[in-house]
Amino acid sequence: MPLLLKIAPDLSDKQFEDILMVVKQEELTGLVISNTTISRADLLSSRKKIEAIGAGGLSGPILFSKALERVQKARTILGQKAVIIGVGGIDSSEKREQMLRAGADLIQIYTSFIYHGPKIIQRLTTDL
Numbered sequence: 001m002p003l004l005l006k007i008a009p010d011l012s013d014k015q016f017e018d019i020l021m022v023v024k025q026e027e028l029t030g031l032v033i034s035n036t037t038i039s040r041a042d043l044l045s046s047r048k049k050i051e052a053i054g055a056g057g058l059s060g061p062i063l064f065s066k067a068l069e070r071v072q073k074a075r076t077i078l079g080q081k082a083v084i085i086g087v088g089g090i091d092s093s094e095k096r097e098q099m100l101r102a103g104a105d106l107i108q109i110y111t112s113f114i115y116h117g118p119k120i121i122q123r124l125t126t127d128l
């Protein structure tokens with residue numbers, strides 16, 4: 001049975017490396033990288049506004065660079081056999097391409113679909 005594990009971007013490097021080892025040893029199908037973040041670092045909004053919004057996972061552009069870096073590392077460590085789905089802030093054909101080049105077999109979108117609607121498909125595939 002195919003089994004993909006979806007991970008949080010908030011894992012430490014050590015936790016992420018441990019998970020890669022488990023995926024390898026247990027021969028899981030692969031990883032979905034990544035889920036939303038509980039971090040509030042690098043946001044443009046004021047601290048007051050961020051605090052008023054409260055707890056919860058953040059999605060969208062803030063996730064992209066971390067997801068990209070971890071897709072790349074996962075591909076290097078796991079090799080070609082693992083299935084990797086890249087997700088987090090993908091909202092353009094450039095980002096789609098970067099994620100695929102980093103080693104993702106597939107990409108997933110969520111937030112960009114909410115903001116752009118079905119037209120996001122055209123945005124993501126415009127140069128294909």
Ligand SMILES: Cc1cc2nc3c(=O)[nH]c(=O)nc-3n(C[C@H](O)[C@H](O)[C@H](O)COP(=O)(O)O)c2cc1C
Nearest residue numbers: 006034035036059060087088089090109110111112
């Ligand atoms: C409102 C909302 C609900 C979500 N619910 C789930 C969920 O039930 N299960 C899950 O694995 N990921 C869930 N996610 C995470 C998304 O699948 C995705 O991993 C994350 O939002 C990053 O992608 P994005 O930047 O394209 O939104 C949710 C995200 C949002 C914004």
